[in-house]
Amino acid sequence: xxxxxxxxxxxxxxxxxxxxxxxxxxxxxxxxxxxxxxxxxxxxxxxxxxxxxxxxxxxxxxxxxxxxxxxxxxxxxxxxxxxxxxxxxxxxxxxxxxxxxxxxxxxxxxxxxxxxxxxxxxxxxxxxxxxxxxxxxxxxxxxxxxxxxxxxxxxxxxxxxxxxxxxxxxxxxxxxxxxxxxxxxxxxxxxxxxxxxxxxxxxxxxxxxxxxxxxxxxxxxxxxxxxxxxxxxxxxxxxxxxxxxxxxxxxxxxxxxxxxxxxxxxxxxxxxxxxxxxxxxxxxxxxxxxxxxxxxxxxxxxxxxxxxxxxxxxxxxxxxxxxxxxxx
Ligand SMILES: NC(=O)c1ccc[n+]([C@@H]2O[C@H](COP(=O)([O-])OP(=O)(O)OC[C@H]3O[C@@H](n4cnc5c(N)ncnc54)[C@H](OP(=O)(O)O)[C@@H]3O)[C@@H](O)[C@H]2O)c1
Numbered sequence: 001x002x003x004x005x006x007x008x009x010x011x012x013x014x015x016x017x018x019x020x021x022x023x024x025x026x027x028x029x030x031x032x033x034x035x036x037x038x039x040x041x042x043x044x045x046x047x048x049x050x051x052x053x054x055x056x057x058x059x060x061x062x063x064x065x066x067x068x069x070x071x072x073x074x075x076x077x078x079x080x081x082x083x084x085x086x087x088x089x090x091x092x093x094x095x096x097x098x099x100x101x102x103x104x105x106x107x108x109x110x111x112x113x114x115x116x117x118x119x120x121x122x123x124x125x126x127x128x129x130x131x132x133x134x135x136x137x138x139x140x141x142x143x144x145x146x147x148x149x150x151x152x153x154x155x156x157x158x159x160x161x162x163x164x165x166x167x168x169x170x171x172x173x174x175x176x177x178x179x180x181x182x183x184x185x186x187x188x189x190x191x192x193x194x195x196x197x198x199x200x201x202x203x204x205x206x207x208x209x210x211x212x213x214x215x216x217x218x219x220x221x222x223x224x225x226x227x228x229x230x231x232x233x234x235x236x237x238x239x240x241x242x243x244x245x246x247x248x249x250x251x252x253x254x255x256x257x258x259x260x261x262x263x264x265x266x267x268x269x270x271x272x273x274x275x276x277x278x279x280x281x282x283x284x285x286x287x288x289x290x291x292x293x294x295x296x297x298x299x300x301x302x303x304x305x306x307x308x309x310x311x312x313x314x315x316x317x318x319x320x321x322x323x324x325x326x327x328x
Contacts, residue, residue, distance in 0.1 A: 007030045012043075033045050034057045035053075068289060075098070078100075082112075129275040133258075151186065153181050180315065200322030
């Protein structure tokens with residue numbers, strides 16, 4: 001899908017490059033990039049064939065060729081940078097984690113609603129063909145009643161000095177970077193969370209390196225999430241119902257395959273789904289943003305803003321319990 005909307009990329013870091021490539025793969029139009037450093041903006045623009053390069057984020061959000069701003073800075077700065085774009089009247093796609101706290105998420109959502117601009121958390125996995133197919137299977141009742149989600153997101157990330165991942169002022173930690181995918185998956189299939197039990201390993205600076213949580217969902221379902229930025233893990237997820245299960249292959253938080261099984265199937269999968277598309281798959285969330293804006297919707301029904309805030313509040317509580325457990 002391609003529309004005339006111009007994308008403005010705010011921050012020329014790692015994920016911004018991946019998104020720029022997928023915008024192009026999906027036939028979307030990158031209009032401008034903004035960086036704190038003008039030279040970095042120009043190099044990024046030249047590498048990705050983007051017509052305008054701005055020094056400073058104010059210049060980016062003021063650019064009339066930009067309709068939608070993609071915020072790709074550390075999550076500690078998402079609120080500040082989103083507010084800049086909202087003030088300028090731009091629509092927004094904001095990298096996960098949306099903010100660093102539930103209160104900040106609510107503040108951002110309130111500002112966007114007041115201004116009347118579109119905002120969506122860039123939980124790109126929800127828009128991947130695999131997740132679309134999994135939701136369709138669940139909606140069709142193929143799993144019976146969904147009662148359990150189990151998800152692990154564990155990677156050995158670069159935690160050397162200077163990494164944003166171990167820097168408290170940049171929102172460092174495994175939960176906000178990796179655990180968010182697990183919590184979001186559980187929330188998508190089991191709904192609001194009523195009770196939380198969590199524990200984790202938190203360093204002296206207050207940054208969580210790994211953790212685990214059991215979530216009791218208001219509808220009666222249970223989920224178990226584990227996350228780590230210093231060990232490898234299964235990176236699998238299962239969505240289990242009373243009549244079957246969907247097993248998402250590693251890495252469940254990216255474009256991956258699933259198998260659907262039923263009790264009577266033993267080792268035989270009832271269905272296998274393998275995605276076929278070009279690129280990393282971030283173009284599907286861009287298509288959703290453009291579809292919503294074209295339809296005059298200010299949020300996505302697949303990643304609603306109240307759900308993003310609710311997920312952030314679950315993560316607030318997990319973070320608190322991880323700190324308490326680590327002290328204990
Ligand atoms: N969707 C995904 O698969 C995925 C993957 C990785 C990360 N992410 C998310 O994307 C966001 C950025 O992560 P990243 O890995 O791309 O980080 P990164 O490589 O460190 O890039 C972040 C960029 O933010 C800008 N920035 C603005 N203020 C900053 C500050 N005070 N300190 C450092 N950088 C600052 C910098 O760009 P300029 O200097 O050019 O302005 C920097 O290059 C995070 O929220 C992360 O969770 C998403």
